[in-house]
Amino acid sequence: MIGNRRIVLGVSGGIAAYKAAELCSRLVQAGAIVDVILTAGALRFIQPATFNALTHRPVATDPWQPWTESAAGHIALAHNAAAIVIAPATAHTLARLALGLADDALGxxxxxxxxxxxxxxxxxxxxxxxPATQAHVATLIARGARVVGPEQGRLASGLSGEGRLASPEAIVDALQSALVHNASLAGRIIVVTAGGTHEPIDPVRFIGNRSSGRMGFAVAAAAARRGAAVRLVAGPTQLATPAGVERVDVETAREMLAATQTAVADADALVMAAAVADFRPEVELTRKIKKRPGDEELDLRFIRNPDILATIDRPGLIKIGFAAETDDLIENAERKLRDKHLAMIVANDAVATIGSDASQATLIRAGAAPVALPPLPKDVVAERIIDQLAALLPPRDAAP
Ligand SMILES: Cc1cc2nc3c(=O)[nH]c(=O)nc-3n(C[C@H](O)[C@H](O)[C@H](O)COP(=O)(O)O)c2cc1C
Structure with missing residues (x-):
């Protein structure tokens, strides 16, 4: 997997920079073409000559240096890389990456x-x-970065704690799995629904819910990052369409059902993250309701909306549902999993999750023990859901 691949090895200015030479040597021995980039901090600890000798290739240290590969050296490195591994990654480099700073060759x-x-x-x-480092790491994970280590053990300070660079074996393993994983949904078509629905009462009023659409948008973005063709059926929301995602906007539950039915025709999976109204006003009035003197009450009659997840049941379609409940969360989620023939359900506390950036979800797969996640940003939960989805899909040659 690593052999003949072009790997960019970034080294930043930590005391563990000397260990990057061992990692570099292992990658070269595994057959990789390794381009090393040293930060200004790394140059205080280790010299380019070490990596130059190990890789037989130029070592990048300064974006202004004359490049040997092409006129725009850093762009060529960026575009040709099969993977980028940064070891050691300092707190400072993690912060710069989280912010998207580009003031040196590595950035x-x-x-x-x-x-x-x-x-x-x-x-x-x-x-x-x-918390600053942890927040930057969470941001980077949410964008799809893989973090390996740090490990527990003796630190350069002489104290013991969590902070040691992961072993070269663990870093190479993470790199291997990133190379496989990155394309884990290539060639797949994933349909994601997101947001709430608006059910019209009259021309100016509707009944809706507090769903922001953030969870579904995060799932769509995570699936697109893994190479899937993603169709996002979105209820009313202000959110921007994630890169590489095809979006259809809908307003009501019935519009969402129709758009989702069309979208799943040749899809591998449906992730139903939308919060769809169970009921809608029986009649949509064509004229605005006016209050008249003496009107103290307004009666509206509601009727059932179609159940999208139950209605769409095509053989071979992997369905993932969401359950946001205020009571008996796991029991209700497990019932929904069985009744709607789902491969997995994501159970959330409704009050804590709806409209929030974070979620504390439990992933329940048919026939497997539930996986309770800690409170995490929705982007990170989305990555976990997509990990499970990738495992649920039948092997490529057996796929419909
Ligand atoms: C002796 C010494 C050791 C250091 N070790 C580390 C380290 O292990 N991890 C870290 O995050 N920063 C460490 N630092 C701080 C970084 O070198 C500093 O934040 C620098 O700005 C990092 O820049 P860079 O990330 O661009 O390489 C160390 C600094 C010194 C002087």
Whole structure:
């Protein structure tokens, strides 16, 4: 998997920079074409000559240096890389990557590349635990980066704690799986629904819910990052369409059903993250309701909307549902999983999750023990859901 692949190895300025030479040597021995980029911090610890000798290739240190590969060296490196691995990744480099700063060769290459990114942080334990570092790591994971380590053990300070660079074996393993994983949904068609629905009462009023659409949009973005063709059926929301995603906007449950039915015709999977209104006003008035003197009450009669997840049941279609409940969450989710023939259901506390950026979800697969996730940003939960979906899809040659 690594043999003959072009790997960019970024080294930043931590005390573990010397260990990057061992990693570099292993990658070269595995047959990779390794382009090394050193940050200004790394240059305080280790010299380009070490990597130059190991890779037989130029080592990038300064975006202004004359490039040997082409006129725009960092862009060529970024576009040609099969993967980028940064080891060690300092707290400072993690922060710069999370912010998308491009003031050195490594930042530029990371920003200009769509290759999978593997980060091996190494630092003093308090630096690693600091909320700033943790927030940057969460942001990078949400964007699809893989983080390996840091490990527990003796640190350069002499103290023991979490902060040691992961072993070269663990970093190479993470790199291998990033190379496989990155294309894990290539050739697949995934339909995702997102947001709430608006059910009209009269020409100016509707009944809706507090769903923001963030979970479904995050799932669509995560599936697109893994190479799937993604069709997103979105209820009313202000959110921007994720890169590479085809979007259809709908308003009511019935419009969502029709658009989803069309979208799943040749799809491999349906992820139904939308919060669809169970009921709609029986009649949509063509004229605005006016209040008249003496009107103290308004009666509206509601009728059932179609159940999209139950209605769409095509053989071979993998269906993933969501259950947002205020009571008896797991029991209700498990019932929904069985009744609607789902491959998996994502159970969430309705009050904590709807309209929020974070979610505390439990992933329940038919016939498997539920996986309770800690509170995580929705982007990270979306990555976990897509991990499960990739595992649920039948092997490529057996796919419909
Ligand atoms: C002796 C020494 C050791 C350091 N070790 C680390 C380290 O292990 N991890 C880390 O995140 N920062 C470490 N730093 C701080 C970084 O070198 C500093 O934040 C620098 O700006 C990182 O820049 P870079 O990420 O662009 O390489 C160390 C600094 C010094 C002086």
């Amino acid at each position: 530029l290459v990371c920003l200009a590349s769509q290759a999978p990114l593997v980060l091996a942080p190494a630092m003093e334990a308090n630096m690693w635990r600091h």
